[in-house]
Amino acid sequence: MLRRDFLRRSANSLGAAFLAKSAVARAALIDPDPLPHKFTAQDEVVLGQTGIRTSRLAMGTGTVGFAGGSNQTRLGTSPLTNLLLNGYHENGLRFFDSADSYGSHPYVAAAIKQLPRDKVTVLTKTDTRDAAGVRADLDRFRRELCIDHIDVVLIHCVTESDWTTRYRGVMDVLSEAKQKGVIRAHGVSCHSIEALRAAAASSWVDIDLVRLNPIGSHMDADPETVVSVIKQMRAQGKGIVGMKILGQGDLRNRPSEAIRYALGTGVLDAFTIGAESQKEQNNLLQRIAAA
Numbered sequence: 001m002l003r004r005d006f007l008r009r010s011a012n013s014l015g016a017a018f019l020a021k022s023a024v025a026r027a028a029l030i031d032p033d034p035l036p037h038k039f040t041a042q043d044e045v046v047l048g049q050t051g052i053r054t055s056r057l058a059m060g061t062g063t064v065g066f067a068g069g070s071n072q073t074r075l076g077t078s079p080l081t082n083l084l085l086n087g088y089h090e091n092g093l094r095f096f097d098s099a100d101s102y103g104s105h106p107y108v109a110a111a112i113k114q115l116p117r118d119k120v121t122v123l124t125k126t127d128t129r130d131a132a133g134v135r136a137d138l139d140r141f142r143r144e145l146c147i148d149h150i151d152v153v154l155i156h157c158v159t160e161s162d163w164t165t166r167y168r169g170v171m172d173v174l175s176e177a178k179q180k181g182v183i184r185a186h187g188v189s190c191h192s193i194e195a196l197r198a199a200a201a202s203s204w205v206d207i208d209l210v211r212l213n214p215i216g217s218h219m220d221a222d223p224e225t226v227v228s229v230i231k232q233m234r235a236q237g238k239g240i241v242g243m244k245i246l247g248q249g250d251l252r253n254r255p256s257e258a259i260r261y262a263l264g265t266g267v268l269d270a271f272t273i274g275a276e277s278q279k280e281q282n283n284l285l286q287r288i289a290a291a
């Protein structure tokens with residue numbers, strides 16, 4: 001009885017120590033050293049070596065985005081268009097993050113029609129995996145967006161470790177489009193650590209859309225591993241745009257910590273967060289400035 005009691009108490013003590021250590025690790029991760037300077041959502045940033053200048057915060061249009069819809073598009077044409085326009089006029093946000101799978105092109109187009117084209121950055125993504133399909137996508141995307149060129153086009157949601165050879169035809173079409181001025185930069189949206197490492201090794205990637213938050217939610221690997229790969233990308237001059245900053249909602253109640261972490265890593269040129277109301281967008285700007 002005494003032996004069993006001793007073992008039980010020892011196990012409990014070890015468990016408590018482990019939990020305490022984990023809590024300390026999480027606290028250290030979420031509460032990094034003081035930021036080197038002030039940041040704002042409106043800060044003008046350059047995406048890697050592309051020469052594309054835009055705002056630090058991109059207005060995301062793909063929260064829970066799939067099958068041609070998202071939380072933003074479900075707001076309706078007028079509410080989403082007004083949110084994008086107010087973001088530009090009132091909050092100085094010049095970065096529009098869209099994708100074919102979100103169905104957000106027409107909403108972004110409605111806003112862009114009322115803005116100077118050279119003052120906004122349009123990023124979109126294709127899920128097509130063959131050359132002919134991507135060539136058709138580029139024509140359709142420009143019609144849907146009502147613009148003659150797209151600033152950034154990414155291969156969307158890539159998971160394969162060999163994607164740089166498997167999708168060489170798609171990459172060649174995007175390279176040709178860049179040479180012709182149809183797009184300004186190309187890259188990839190990674191959804192596995194293998195794909196991310198392949199992107200880091202590829203000279204073709206101009207811009208990478210990478211998942212990053214302090215708790216590793218909906219990420220390719222743990223934050224430390226992902227940051228180490230991003231540092232390799234930055235050393236090569238790639239543009240880095242962060243996504244899943246709030247862990248696809250898992251950090252919705254802790255946005256200040258998540259934003260401070262994203263800024264504190266020093267590895268992101270910009271990041272995208274999808275607001276669903278003007279109040280939410282204003283709150284994001286306040287938290288970035290307060291970080």
